[in-house]
Amino acid sequence: GQQLNQSPQSMFIQEGEDVSMNCTSSSIFNTWLWYKQDPGEGPVLLIALYKAGELTSNGRLTAQFGITRKDSFLNISASIPSDVGIYFCAGQMSGGSYIPTFGRGTSLIVHP
């Protein structure tokens, strides 16, 4: 199936640093979703974006829906050890079965 281009693939950072990751697609999406997955668990929804240009925050997380509707980014400020995990973006079209297309994930490791 179709995949989004998510980068970076992995990040190794120090506690307290800010993190930025993004997703790009050749297709236009009406919804962008950002998930975090801990080892052995299912993905947990972090932020949902429904409108081009939308900027939404959830605590230390901020995500934006790109103006072109083909990209989105997620920022994490002042990272902490519990931010460790794999972050997935997902693009979704409306008007159908709302099946999200997932990026390949960004693995985040935070060193104390």
Next chain:
Amino acid sequence: GAVVSQHPSRVICKSGTSVKIECRSLDFQATTMFWYRQFPKQSLMLMATSNEGSKATYEQGVEKDKFLINHASLTLSTLTVTSAHPEDSSFYICSAPAVEGRRAFFGQGTRLTVV
């Protein structure tokens, strides 16, 4: 947010046996549920879309006779891995769309190990 419960979280079975995985939407109704497979350090790959009251829709390359899906009610979908083999060992995750389908919520996942 909406809650999707998946059971069991881990299962070990012998080669040749069948394993059933349940996915329940706990506080909302889901006419559609999705089943994914995830290999280590990989993204989620959609296997099939489960439709309440009708046949499931399988993605290309997924054997429908191997992975039986039953969406018996508005809150329950099951995935049965039939005649499991070691290569079927993987992490299986279900999800259900809520809030008018604009957001997908995931179950906890099932780690299947076939020995």
